[in-house]
Amino acid sequence: MEKKKHWRRPPDTPLRDVLRVPEGERLDLAAYDASATPAGPAGKAAGLAATAALGPRLADLQERLYAASTAGDRRRLLLVLQGMDTSGKGGTVKHVIGLFNPSGCRIRAFKAPTPEEQNHPFLWRIMQALPKPGEIGIFDRSHYEDVLIARVRDLAPRSQLASRYGQINRFEKSLADDGVTVVKVFLHISYEEQRNRLLERLDNPEKHWKFNAGDIEERSVWPAYQEAYEIALERCTTDEAPWYLVPADRKWYRNWAVSKLLLEHLEALDPKYPPGDFDVAECQRRLLAT
Secondary structure, eight states: OOTTGGGOOOTTOOHHHHSBOOTTSOOOGGGSOTTOOTTOOSSHHHHHHHHHHHHHHHHHHHHHHHHHHTTTOOOEEEEEEEESTTSSHHHHHHHHGGGSOGGGEEEEEOOSOOHHHHTSOTTHHHHTTOOOTTOEEEEESOTTHHHHHHHHTTOSOHHHHHHHHHHHHHHHHHHHHTTEEEEEEEEEOOHHHHHHHHHHHHHOGGGGGGOOTHHHHHHTTHHHHHHHHHHHHHHTOOSSSOEEEEEOSSHHHHHHHHHHHHHHHHHHHOOOOOOOSSOHHHHHHHHHTO
16 A cells, blocks of 8 residues: 555645544554655744744643633543654653643553552543543553553453453543543654664663663564554544544654644634623722722
8 A cells, every 4th residue: 555645635634634543444554654744844944843833822722721611611632642662652742742831731641550550440540530621631651551552462351352442432432522622643653763763762871761671572563563553543533532643753743743633623622711700890990999
């Protein structure tokens, strides 16, 4: 299959339509060029400038979303980041979420389940970390680990895994019904680029803390992970919670694309500042008299 085929869209198409994983189709990740820049700025310099330019509008919409919650608006946004090691989940949190006011963000990185978490259904720990009304939540990894590494490493019976996709879809629909806009992003990195980034970590002593020798072993099961992601993206892209496939070999494009996706979703929400429940003129008069 020809690379970039699925990213050919009219020039004015919203990015959320360009990068959305198609429903009802078999997904082949190898058909998507991880170094592509679909609908993106013309080069790194332009991309960095474009990302910075999105900052004020994103911050304004975030403030409106939070302000609306003070008047009972239950809406909030949840960004789910998934991808292979070094695909840039942490980098996205640093560069993209840095455009927001951190006090209105709820960030959670999911690691291996704790003993307490293992004593509960797999969605339990996710429910504890959901954003509250008015907030923007960010998941670095998520409930999808329970159908990804669990599938690759045979941590659960296949019959149990099969039922989890349906559980996830029902869970995400319940979130949407409760006012959560779910933005799920798969950061698509190539096998070669992952090697380069791991080598960069080894070459720089200041980045050794980021390196895990187990990452080398994980590369040996790369095809199994690609298949696990294909199945998860195929079965769990829905109208309520679609998946977006973001090429991640170019960090500048990754950051711009995720920022743009968030902007489009927040603009669609169009939160409003709530009106005051007091007499403005009377309050002005009283203050001037003090």
